[in-house]
Amino acid sequence: MEVDKGKGEAEETRKVAEADRDTVTLKSSDGKLFEVSKEAAARLSTVLAGMIAGGSIDDNGTDLKQIGSEALENVVDYCNKHANSIPSAALISSSISFNTAPFKEPEEWERKFVDRLSHDALFDLVEAANFLGMERLLDVTCHKISEMMKGKSPDQIREVFNIKNDYTKEELEEIRQELAWAFYDD
Amino acid sequence: MAASCARDWADGLPADVLLAIFHRLDHIDILMVADRVCHTWCAAARDEPSLWRRITMRGDEGIARRINRCGMACEAVRRSAGQCEAFCGESPCLRSLRLISCSGVTDEGFIEVVKALPLIDELELSLCDNVGADGV
Known part of the structure; x- marks a missing residue:
């Protein structure tokens, strides 16, 4: 998905009137350029939609200083895949059950899309989705992260996410006692 | 999956993202686990009434035998600080x-x-x- 533009090519790009292009070029914090379907970007990201509507898209690469190239590549990959996928009937008529509302279950390809990511890549992607106002991608990434937490003990969760235990023994004991009445096992 | 994380999942995630993740968990999981992971997660689980607006307490069979559902339900509703609109549990x-x-x-x-x-x-x-x- 990465576009390496030489000077000549960049010049060429500039000549094309922005309105005629069906892609937008995004620039990561480390200066890499990525091209994404304009329609998908506008549909999936409120921030990009605002930039496109407001004319603040730069043909030479709109600066997204908060997003690194790996995360931006995933964002662009997701947008382009989304542009090509036909929403399944399940997604359109997703039954609003108590548990899932207001979230829609990820599609099969969306699951695969996040399943292949490392923990770090997933973290960066959820941050990027949040920054760009990508509700659907946030749904998919947060769903994946919650799946990683389900059924695990605090110790196991700290291990999975490499979180430091910043409690003293006394504090943990305090929490245990506060909640003791709600638990049979403690 | 290997736990080779360099990112800070405790303090590095924007607060609304952490909440979005918690929103997808069964509230029994939040009560049993989130409080005890770290200070940041504990604060997110306790001090955000919107997280408790729609409470779902299913739990799996393994958990169901170990908990006091009534006590947990009370704690969940207490955390909603009056904002609870819906409660779903199997009882x-x-x-x-x-x-x-x-x-x-x-x-x-x-x-x-x-x-x-x-x-x-x-x-x-x-x-x-x-x-x-x-x-x-």
Whole structure:
């Protein structure tokens, strides 16, 4: 998905009137350029939609200083895949059950899309989705992260996410006692 | 998956993202786990009433035997700080139900709930304007 533009090519790009292009070029914090379907970007990201509507898209690469190239590549990959996928009937008529509302279950390809990511890549992607106002991608990434937490003990969760235990023994004991009445096992 | 994380999942995630993740968990998981992971997660689980607006307490069988659902339900509703709009739990053995200031509960919904609770022998309705004599 990465576009390496030489000077000549960049010049060429500039000549094309922005309105005629069906892609937008995004620039990561480390200066890499990525091209994404304009329609998908506008549909999936409120921030990009605002930039496109407001004319603040730069043909030479709109600066997204908060997003690194790996995360931006995933964002662009997701947008382009989304542009090509036909929403399944399940997604359109997703039954609003108590548990899932207001979230829609990820599609099969969306699951695969996040399943292949490392923990770090997933973290960066959820941050990027949040920054760009990508509700659907946030749904998919947060769903994946919650799946990683389900059924695990605090110790196991700290291990999975490499979180430091910043409690003293006394504090943990305090929490245990506060909640003791709600638990049979403690 | 390998736990080779360099990112800070405790303090590095924007607060609203952490909440978005918690929103997708069963509330039993939040009560049993999030408080005890670290200070940041604990604060997110305790101090955000919107997280408790729609409470779902299912839990799996392994957990179900170890917990006091009633105690957990009370804690969950307490954390909603008055914002709880919906509560979903599986308790066909429920014997006592008290609804206070539940103006969103109608005759229809009330009848449906009570039908699902065959063992109920104690019922209190206070300030539930939309449940009339017909429903009762």
